Amino acid sequence: MSTAGDQEPFRLAVVSAGTGDPSASRLLADRAAERAVAVAARHGMTVTVSVIELREISADISTAVVSRLFTPKLQRAITVLGEADGIIASTPVYKAGPSGLFTSFFHVLDNDLLIGKPVVLAATAGTARHALVADDQMRPLFAYLRTMTAPTSLFAAPEDWSDPALNKRIDRAALELVLLMESGFARKIRDESWDSYQHEYGSAGGTETSIDLGSDLMRLATGGSAS
Amino acid sequence: MRIAVVVGNPKPASRTLGVATAVADALSARFGVGESHLIVDLAEHAGDLFDWGAPRLAQLTAEVAAAGLIVAASPTYKATYTGMLKAFFDRYGSNGLAGSVAVPLMTGGAPIHALAVEVHLRPLLVELGATVPTRGLYVTEPEFADVGASIGRWAEAGVPLLRRALS
Numbered sequence: 001m002s003t004a005g006d007q008e009p010f011r012l013a014v015v016s017a018g019t020g021d022p023s024a025s026r027l028l029a030d031r032a033a034e035r036a037v038a039v040a041a042r043h044g045m046t047v048t049v050s051v052i053e054l055r056e057i058s059a060d061i062s063t064a065v066v067s068r069l070f071t072p073k074l075q076r077a078i079t080v081l082g083e084a085d086g087i088i089a090s091t092p093v094y095k096a097g098p099s100g101l102f103t104s105f106f107h108v109l110d111n112d113l114l115i116g117k118p119v120v121l122a123a124t125a126g127t128a129r130h131a132l133v134a135d136d137q138m139r140p141l142f143a144y145l146r147t148m149t150a151p152t153s154l155f156a157a158p159e160d161w162s163d164p165a166l167n168k169r170i171d172r173a174a175l176e177l178v179l180l181m182e183s184g185f186a187r188k189i190r191d192e193s194w195d196s197y198q199h200e201y202g203s204a205g206g207t208e209t210s211i212d213l214g215s216d217l218m219r220l221a222t223g224g225s226a227s
Numbered sequence: 228m229r230i231a232v233v234v235g236n237p238k239p240a241s242r243t244l245g246v247a248t249a250v251a252d253a254l255s256a257r258f259g260v261g262e263s264h265l266i267v268d269l270a271e272h273a274g275d276l277f278d279w280g281a282p283r284l285a286q287l288t289a290e291v292a293a294a295g296l297i298v299a300a301s302p303t304y305k306a307t308y309t310g311m312l313k314a315f316f317d318r319y320g321s322n323g324l325a326g327s328v329a330v331p332l333m334t335g336g337a338p339i340h341a342l343a344v345e346v347h348l349r350p351l352l353v354e355l356g357a358t359v360p361t362r363g364l365y366v367t368e369p370e371f372a373d374v375g376a377s378i379g380r381w382a383e384a385g386v387p388l389l390r391r392a393l394s
Contacts, residue, residue, distance in 0.1 A: 019279075058277035065311060066237045066273045096354035097347075100314025101277055107304045137347070144305040 009046040010181045012036060013084035017054045017091040017102035024124035026053070028156050029090035031167075032120055035174035036086070043178060050084070052077045054101050061101065064108040078109065086118045086181045087147070089138070090154075093125035097137045106141055111200055116189035118180030119147040120173045122154040131155045146197065148185050150176040228393065230255055231265040231294035235301040235312025239270040243334045246366050246374050247300035250332060253378050254296065257386050258393070265294055269311050276314040288318050296328050296393065299352060303335035307347045316351060325356030328392045330385075331363035334371075341365040360392040361385035 014033050018025030033049050040047045054061065060074040070078070081087065091102035119142055121134045134153035142149045152173040160166045189197075230251045234244045244266070251264045267287050275281035291297060299316075301308035331348040335341070344363030352359050362385065370377045 059274070062273045062276055065309075066270065094317040095313075095319070095351055097313060097351060100310045100312075100317045102310070103307070103313050104310025107310050111305070140346075141305060141307060144307075 007045060009048045010040060010085040010178075011080075011083055012047050012049045012086045012088065012177075012181075013080050014049060014051045015054065015081070015087065015089045015102075015105070016051065017099050017105070018124075019055050019092065019099075019101075021055075023055075023092070024156065025090040025092050025122070026051075028122045028124055028154055028170075029088045032088050032090075032122060032154060032170050032174055032177075035170050036088075036177050039171075039174050039178045040181075043182065045178070045182070047178075050080045052080060054105050058101055061104050061108065065104050068108075070108075074108075078113065081109070082113055084117065085186070086120075086177050087114070088120045088122060088177070089142070090122035090124070091138070093123050093130045093133045096130055097133060098123065098141075103141070106145065109145070111145065112197070113145075114142075115146045115194075115197060116186035117147050118150060118177055118185065120150045120152070120154065120177050122156075124156045126158065128157045128159070131157070148180055150180065152176055228258070228260060228295035229262045229265055229293075230260055231267065231291040231297045233267045233269070233291060233297060233299050233312070233315060235269050235309040235315065237270055237273065237309070237311055239268055241268075241270070241302070242371055243300050243302045243332075244268055246334055246371070246378075247298050247332055249374050250298050250300075250330065250364065250378055253375075253382055254298075254330075254386070254389065257382070258296075258390070260296075265290055267291060267315070269315055272315075273311070276311060279318070284315070284318060288315070288323070292319070292324055292327060294327070296330070296389070297324070297352075297357065298330045298332055299348065300332040300334070301348065303333055303340045303343055306340050307343050308333060308351070313351070316355060319355055322356035324352065327357045328389060329357035329359050330361060330389070331359060332366070333363065334366050334368075336368050338365070338367055341367075358392050360388040 014029045016026040016029050037047045057073050060071040064070050091098040121138045123134045232247045232251050234247050236243045275284050301312040329352040331344050333344040344365045364381045366377050
């Protein structure tokens with residue numbers, strides 16, 4: 001068992017798709033990040049937080065979507081995610097789903113980038129009617145990315161911000177996130193089981209597999225998309 | 228009535244656009260639509276998609292909402308529709324497609340993600356207030372060569388439902 005002294009700080013990445021400055025999505029993510037820092041401190045651990053504001057790189061994201069060209073700004077964001085021990089992913093709800101900007105960002109990521117990483121999902125909306133968005137719409141996307149998504153998702157409609165129940169949920173999610181980071185789950189998957197995951201040919205996974213995943217058959221088998 | 232085709236594929240003139248246009252052609256023939264389709268190939272507007280003030284897109288969202296029948300189409304990205312298609316529909320206000328009838332259409336490499344059209348794309352159109360009377364249509368790559376046959380099978384059950392919704 002390692003002690004606080006010899007342990008690297010956990011790297012926590014916050015991704016916010018909020019369009020305002022500040023935005024409700026960023027606010028919710030920040031509250032969760034603060035609580036995670038506090039929980040980790042209680043466990044004798046430190047956490048460094050990096051924030052990726054998607055609104056600041058929206059042009060870079062649309063360039064990547066269209067041309068697969070990754071600008072240095074977008075590449076920096078991807079590096080932060082790749083190095084993160086945990087992620088808080090937060091979006092406004094538009095039309096009963098995560099925003100197009102949020103979806104586009106996660107769609108341009110390499111399928112292997114986030115395997116096994118602990119993620120807390122967060123969504124903010126104008127109405128309680130959309131409270132299922134995190135679990136119904138976001139969780140499947142992160143299932144595709146094979147993240148270790150925390151059981152507690154966060155959702156805030158306007159009336160939730162002053163409700164102590166939201167802070168309770170945030171505490172719950174923060175503890176789950178810290179425990180998952182402490183478990184070293186993502187690293188252990190990478191070390192012990194990496195080859196058992198499907199990887200796209202030439203992916204950023206870092207471990208080569210012996211099967212040619214770029215063949216037509218494998219591309220179809222992995223659900224490769226039509227153009 | 229006019230048929231609007233909205234395609235959220237990052238590649239211009241994609242095969243998804245081809246399938247969506249074929250669906251529009253088939254519906255146009257069956258419903259005797261005289262006017263030509265309104266084609267919105269979002270690849271041509273990628274630079275504007277996250278710009279809430281873009282005037283060209285404001286015009287297109289209004290034209291699509293006024294068309295009457297909408298074919299909303301996307302390739303499958305990470306088991307759902309593209310963020311590009313979502314960014315276009317995000318521009319509408321609440322119930323922005325009320326009064327429209329919509330057909331959800333997705334393309335993919337294989338049938339394994341076929342449910343995406345029902346679990347992700349249909350609810351988006353319903354949230355916008357559109358009427359979605361038919362099953363979603365999911366067309367896989369091996370079907371592209373004879374896409375008319377796939378569309379025909381879907382249309383057999385779909386066209387009477389669309390006709391009722393449009394009347």
